[in-house]
Amino acid sequence: MNATPLLKVHNLSKVFPVKVGILGKIIGGVRAVDRVTFDVQSGEIFGLVGESGCGKTTLGRMLLRLIEPSGGSVVFDGEEITAMDRKQLRPFRRRMQIVFQDPFGSLNPRKTVGSIVGEPLRIAGKSAGEVASEVEELLRTVGLPEVSSSRYPHEFSGGQRQRIGVARSLILRPEFLLADEPVSALDVSIQAQILNLLMELKEHFSLTMLFISHDLRVIRSLCDTVAVMYLGRLVEVGPVEKVYTNPVHPYTEVLTQSIPEPDPKRRKKTHGPEGEIPSPSSPPPGCHFHTRCSLRIDRCFEQVPELSERGEGRRVACHVR
Amino acid sequence: MTAQPLLEIKDLETRFMTEAGILRAVDGVSFSLGRGEILGLVGESGCGKSMTALSIMRLVPPPGTIVSGQILLEGRDLLTMSREEIRLLRGDRVSMVFQEPMSALNPVFTVGDQVAEILRVHRGVSSGTAMDTAISLLKRVGIPDPDRRIKEYPHQMSGGMQQRALIAMAVACEPDVLIADEPTTALDVTVQAQILRLIEDLIQENNSGALLITHDLGVVAEITDRVCVMYAGAIVEMSSVESLFEDPQHPYTIGLIESLPKPGRREFKAIQGAVPDLVNLPGGCRFHPRCPRARQICLEKEPDLAGSDIREVRCYFPGQDHTNRKRAV
Numbered sequence: 067m068n069a070t071p072l073l074k075v076h077n078l079s080k081v082f083p084v085k086v087g088i089l090g091k092i093i094g095g096v097r098a099v100d101r102v103t104f105d106v107q108s109g110e111i112f113g114l115v116g117e118s119g120c121g122k123t124t125l126g127r128m129l130l131r132l133i134e135p136s137g138g139s140v141v142f143d144g145e146e147i148t149a150m151d152r153k154q155l156r157p158f159r160r161r162m163q164i165v166f167q168d169p170f171g172s173l174n175p176r177k178t179v180g181s182i183v184g185e186p187l188r189i190a191g192k193s194a195g196e197v198a199s200e201v202e203e204l205l206r207t208v209g210l211p212e213v214s215s216s217r218y219p220h221e222f223s224g225g226q227r228q229r230i231g232v233a234r235s236l237i238l239r240p241e242f243l244l245a246d247e248p249v250s251a252l253d254v255s256i257q258a259q260i261l262n263l264l265m266e267l268k269e270h271f272s273l274t275m276l277f278i279s280h281d282l283r284v285i286r287s288l289c290d291t292v293a294v295m296y297l298g299r300l301v302e303v304g305p306v307e308k309v310y311t312n313p314v315h316p317y318t319e320v321l322t323q324s325i326p327e328p329d330p331k332r333r334k335k336t337h338g339p340e341g342e343i344p345s346p347s348s349p350p351p352g353c354h355f356h357t358r359c360s361l362r363i364d365r366c367f368e369q370v371p372e373l374s375e376r377g378e379g380r381r382v383a384c385h386v387r
Numbered sequence: 388m389t390a391q392p393l394l395e396i397k398d399l400e401t402r403f404m405t406e407a408g409i410l411r412a413v414d415g416v417s418f419s420l421g422r423g424e425i426l427g428l429v430g431e432s433g434c435g436k437s438m439t440a441l442s443i444m445r446l447v448p449p450p451g452t453i454v455s456g457q458i459l460l461e462g463r464d465l466l467t468m469s470r471e472e473i474r475l476l477r478g479d480r481v482s483m484v485f486q487e488p489m490s491a492l493n494p495v496f497t498v499g500d501q502v503a504e505i506l507r508v509h510r511g512v513s514s515g516t517a518m519d520t521a522i523s524l525l526k527r528v529g530i531p532d533p534d535r536r537i538k539e540y541p542h543q544m545s546g547g548m549q550q551r552a553l554i555a556m557a558v559a560c561e562p563d564v565l566i567a568d569e570p571t572t573a574l575d576v577t578v579q580a581q582i583l584r585l586i587e588d589l590i591q592e593n594n595s596g597a598l599l600i601t602h603d604l605g606v607v608a609e610i611t612d613r614v615c616v617m618y619a620g621a622i623v624e625m626s627s628v629e630s631l632f633e634d635p636q637h638p639y640t641i642g643l644i645e646s647l648p649k650p651g652r653r654e655f656k657a658i659q660g661a662v663p664d665l666v667n668l669p670g671g672c673r674f675h676p677r678c679p680r681a682r683q684i685c686l687e688k689e690p691d692l693a694g695s696d697i698r699e700v701r702c703y704f705p706g707q708d709h710t711n712r713k714r715a716v
Contacts, residue, residue, distance in 0.1 A: 117575035118546075223661040253431035254602065258646040258657035265653055282576065283605075287648035287655070307651060324580045326605030328647050330628045333609055334580065342545045343575060 071105035072242060072274045073129065078102045078138035080124050084347070096347045098124045100298040101138065103373065106242075106291075111268065111275045113289030113306065115282060115321075119346045121298040122278050126244050129276065130162050131155060142242070160190070163235040167247035169227035173219040179205070180215030183233045190238065200237065207270070208233045208263060225256035232263065236271060243268075246278045261288060282325045286310050291379075294318045297346055297354040300373060304380035314382045317355045353385065361386045391462055392419035393596045394443070394481075394564050399456035401435075401442045408666040412438040412451065414620035417692075420564065420596040425587065427611035427628070428600045429643075433662055435620040436600045440566045443598070444483055445473045460564065479509040482557040486569035488549035492541040498525070498552045499537025505559040524555040528585060547578035551585070558589050565590065565597045571606065583610045604647060608632055616640050619663055619673045622692055625699040636698070636705040638678050672702070680704050 079102070081095040098121045106112040116122045127133040129140055131147060139148045147158050166172040173182055183204065184197040192200070198215070205214050208229045219227055228248060235243060245264065249257040261284065268275060279285050285292055286306055293303040294317065302315040313319040323334065341358040344350055350357050356366040363386055371383040401413035413435045420426045428436045441447050443458055445465060458465040460480065465473065477483075485491040493501060502524055503517035512520070518537065525533035528551040541549055550570060557565060567586060571579040587610055590597045599611055607614055607628065614631050616624040616639065624637040635641045642658040660677040663669055672689055675681040684703055692701040 117577065225661060253662070254604070255431060255642060255646050255658035256661065258648075258655035259659075261648070261655045262657060265655075280576070281648075283648040283650075286650050287652055310650065320577055324576045326576075326579070326583075326603065326609040328604045328608045328632065328644065330608045330632055342547050342578060345545070 070108060072108040072143055073106040074141040075129065076103050076139045078125065078128060078140060079136050080128060080133065081136045097298055098346065099128065102300050104293055104300065104303055106274060106276060108274055109272065110290040111277055111288055113285040113292040114276060114278045114295060115280065115285045115292060116295035117280060117343060119343065120295045122295050123246055126246050126276065126278050130164055130244060160238045161240050162242045162244070163238065163240040164244045164246065165231050165235045165248045167250055169224050169231055169251060172231055173227060175219055178216055178218055179230050183230065183237055186238050204233050204237055224252050225259055228252060228260050229263065232267065236267060239271060241274060243273050243275045245275060249284065250279070250281065282322065294321065297344065297349045299354060299383065301355065302382045303373065305378070308378060308380060314376060314380065314387050315384050316359045316361050393422050393461060394420040395459040396443070397457040399439065399442055399458065400454045401438050401447055401451055402454050403451040405450065405666065410665045411620050411668065412665060413442060416622055418615050418622065418625065420598060422594050422596055423591065424613065425590055425597045425599055425611045427607040427614040428598060428617060429602065429604065429607050429614055430617035431602055431662060433665065434617040436617050437568055440483065440568050440598065440600055443566060444477060444481065478505050479560045480562050481564045481566065482562040484553050484557045484565070484567040484570045486572050488546060488553045488573070489541065491553055492549060494541055497538055497540055498544070502552065502556050502559055505556055509560050524559055525552065528555045529581065546574055547582070550574060550582055554585065561593045561595070563595050565595060567597060568600045586610065604643060619668060620665060621673060621701065623674065623701045625692070627697060630698060634707065636700040637702050638680055639674050641707065
């Protein structure tokens with residue numbers, strides 16, 4: 067792992083307007099992502115974890131400019147892609163790709179697998195022969211039978227469909243792969259197949275990956291670095307084992323403690339953290355977590371804690387710890 | 388087990404007549420549930436765990452039918468009861484919590500109305516009394532500010548609160564059997580812990596029994612006493628939760644446990660292949676096409692679920708070290 071980050075994200079924000087009436091008058095905004103800053107080193111798997119509605123998917127999509135940011139910057143390989151127009155962005159689209167969660171909804175049912183996987187190549191101007199041979203080779207690499215390319219998505223199981231999705235995202239040989247909950251829709255035994263595949267492909271194609279998941283166990287065994295998100299903000303970032311074994315932010319702590327262990331001898335006696343996740347459309351002031359935090363002090367009610375360096379590559383946003 | 392079990396399922400078969408043929412969703416399932424016990428039914432999608440639950444509730448959707456078997460609630464067979472008898476039983480002695488609280492609650496009635504309705508129907512109490520009981524039920528399941536919350540509609544509540552309201556409805560009549568089908572799958576992990584604890588407490592308090600259906604082995608380990616592992620419509624292993632994780636016997640169970648991500652190990656042990664088509668089940672053992680230890684006998688004849696009362700397994704070559712051990716056929 068070298069020291070230059072492939073991806074630098076600085077103060078990235080997204081505010082979705084809240085509209086009312088038939089004229090769509092804007093009456094306010096939902097801050098889905100709030101000034102998020104992190105680096106992804108070349109060659110690493112960076113995990114982004116958080117519960118539903120925390121903004122992790124919005125954040126991921128902004129990195130690829132599939133959702134336009136409201137503020138902040140994304141620098142990929144030294145160039146700021148947030149400032150580019152569509153034409154300037156095109157070569158970067160090839161270098162940054164995405165695997166989606168839903169292997170059923172993300173593949174066009176009317177197209178053959180060969181045409182789904184080969185489409186990016188045809189757009190790039192390759193001949194039919196070149197496309198066919200590259201597609202066939204890649205389908206083999208992701209572990210699909212040779213005859214797959216003339217078949218339709220419905221003829222495949224969930225796990226195989228996700229292999230098709232992975233093949234499509236890799237056909238242009240990207241350097242950066244965003245995997246947004248790629249195994250959440252799959253059964254456990256199949257999940258493992260796809261995770262193994264992603265690990266193999268990461269080595270084979272020298273990929274840098276951003277892996278989004280709500281599954282804390284998957285993140286822990288897969289990623290080098292993890293960023294924990296709560297209601298639009300990062301609360302803790304650091305090397306994955308350090309964060310899991312010695313969480314600093316109180317939210318990271320309850321999150322890691324809430325993972326049900328597959329070991330009946332280690333049953334938890336805790337009832338989990340108090341309270342529920344507040345609605346993302348009206349998050350509490352100050353530290354978003356203060357409503358559920360057992361360590362809160364007066365400052366937490368008013369002042370937003372900033373991520374600060376805590377040594378050993380760890381950054382934490384907490385007034386108390 | 389000497390005394391009569393609370394709930395006993397015997398050779399349950401539920402089938403769906405599809406265009407492609409007969410789909411054996413539940414293919415000869417037997418198990419029992421005692422008072423104070425939480426029994427886990429674990430397996431992957433399509434293994435028949437939810438259909439088993441719906442069969443117990445006599446809620447199998449068409450074109451599915453229960454073709455044979457017995458479902459005995461303290462000795463009375465639910466399958467021979469009339470529709471009316473079953474209707475009176477549901478929500479009273481046997482009740483169910485579903486996975487998606489938002490689709491299980493009626494959006495046009497307040498949460499209070501929905502909890503109170505159960506009490507009015509099954510207990511015949513007045514609306515006023517029912518509302519008072521509803522408030523104390525919401526309080527019991529951990530909904531803060533229940534006096535105000537009973538006037539809210541489901542959409543005004545978070546997923547965790549909706550699930551609590553659904554549990555309040557399910558336990559309103561203190562049922563003997565609570566069936567929870569993936570009750571925490573739609574919830575976040577910090578809320579999941581709270582809900583599991585709540586179910587555990589309610590079962591202890593009422594001395595009832597629960598059937599917990601889940602695909603998550605973490606949830607199984609966290610809350611159940613005994614476990615049935617299901618694969619392609621049949622139980623392949625039945626065991627106490629401790630022995631299941633300590634010394635799994637069926638190759639499928641072993642595969643499931645090994646496929647869980649382990650900290651600091653970037654290697655995921657997968658089970659090869661995919662779940663079979665339930666219309667065209669493989670001959671012999673239904674797991675043999677994916678089984679690393681399958682031999683000739685496994686292709687020819689399906690093994691029985693055999694063993695002691697406390698531990699049963701459907702395999703000719705069970706156990707972690709199976710190489711020199713073959714069970715008597």
